[in-house]
Amino acid sequence: MDSMDMDVLHACARWVAEGRRCELVTVIKTWGSSPRPPGALLAVGDDGSVVGSVSGGCIEDDLIAKVRAEGLTRLAPELVSYGISADQAHRFGLPCGGTIELAIEPLSAASGIGELLAQLAAHQMVARSLNLATGEVNLAPAAPGAQISRDGDLLTLVHGPQWRLLIIGAGDMSRFLARVASGMDYRVTVCDPREEYRDNWHVDGVELIHTMPDDAVLEMRPDARTAIVALTHDPKLDDLALMEALKSDAFYVGAIGSHINNARRRERLREFDLSDAQLARLHGPIGLAIGSKTPAEIAIATLAHMIEVKNKP
Structure with a gap:
């Protein structure tokens, strides 16, 4: 994974350790052109601060605005799509008709970000499975070439050098x-x-x-x-x-x-x-x-x- 995404995970681990609320945003799927590929990460803090990127900036601006207006209110992971309509595509800097799907996950000590970082520091490839219904997380070794996958409520993200x-x-x-x-x-x-x-x-x-x-x-x-x-x-x-x-x-x-x-x-x-x-x-x-x-x-x-x-x- 690239250095920007590592910065995201380190920011998440730091915020969780400080007792702050934060969310991890992951690009799950894109249709049409997209500035960031599936697997790209963004961290959103409870004050609206962000680390990382999931688009050219417009989607980040929307997420920041919502946090500053409403706070971080999610209690469970959620899938969110941007750019389904032509109006949204224009607003969020996506090609007309293009779509980007994001997983937005509220983090806690049980999210395993610190353990994930320890395994990545050892140059391991890690499959991080997230239950979208319960928020439960599991870490396991990932095979080279493994990709993001979803089976019902189970979303598996792959971290480490590809x-x-x-x-x-x-x-x-x-x-x-x-x-x-x-x-x-x-x-x-x-x-x-x-x-x-x-x-x-x-x-x-x-x-x-x-x-x-x-x-x-x-x-x-x-x-x-x-x-x-x-x-x-x-x-x-x-x-x-x-x-x-x-x-x-x-x-x-x-x-x-x-x-x-x-x-x-x-x-x-x-x-x-x-x-x-x-x-x-x-x-x-x-x-x-x-x-x-x-x-x-x-x-x-x-x-x-x-x-x-x-x-x-």
């Missing part, structure tokens, strides 16, 4: 890449066996491992929600990892370097009996061609390219 990113190399660019990817729903792992590069490398919430990169790829067992990026410029580290990555189901495999260096890399990889189809999956030079020069710019270009590949139909 995607994985393995970065080969602990350098400046990997630091920028790891920070931004962590806020974009990725569980990030950085692999570098070289002591001189890893000793002073640290990013909060990012795991740093010291095994050989090809072993790290094999241990990760990449699936269709995994990206692997090689950033060391060292063929001894990058090539074997890329060989294993290109044989996997990873949705994105990329390597830093110039067009000439990547052409040479492809020739080296051919010696490992990779097929033309497997070699064609290698993105190199890495990232979108936006004139990036600095490590931070190259990291942004790389993430933009990952988004483009991930979101292709």
Whole structure:
């Protein structure tokens, strides 16, 4: 889950601990265009303060106005729809005829937000089931790729990193890449066996491992929600990892370097009996061609390219 949604959960936990009334608002379903996807979160405090977002701002304004006029009066969860009519769609900034469905849940100590945050801090994926009739909450492990689901009164929301990113190399660019990817729903792992590069490398919430990169790829067992990026410029580290990555189901495999260096890399990889189809999956030079020069710019270009590949139909 992205960093904004984590901020929402932390705000909820803080308000509950302070004894304040608050509600957790979750996007359940959208029809037509929507600024925020299913699973996006918003916290509403008893003074009308909000953290997070479920729309472009108009729905938030409506929720705030109702809290300031009426207070927080819900005793049980409620499903609320916005944008059903053309007038509502225009008022709330939705496309004509578009709809967004929200679950609005009054929180208490029994809502399990603190326990949920503890499990997320341990990099676990968590299914939080909410009984819409009673407000009862249950937390359980969630499988990778699990989505929001509803079965009668039982609404199950999935929290935790939905995607994985393995970065080969602990350098400046990997630091920028790891920070931004962590806020974009990725569980990030950085692999570098070289002591001189890893000793002073640290990013909060990012795991740093010291095994050989090809072993790290094999241990990760990449699936269709995994990206692997090689950033060391060292063929001894990058090539074997890329060989294993290109044989996997990873949705994105990329390597830093110039067009000439990547052409040479492809020739080296051919010696490992990779097929033309497997070699064609290698993105190199890495990232979108936006004139990036600095490590931070190259990291942004790389993430933009990952988004483009991930979101292709």
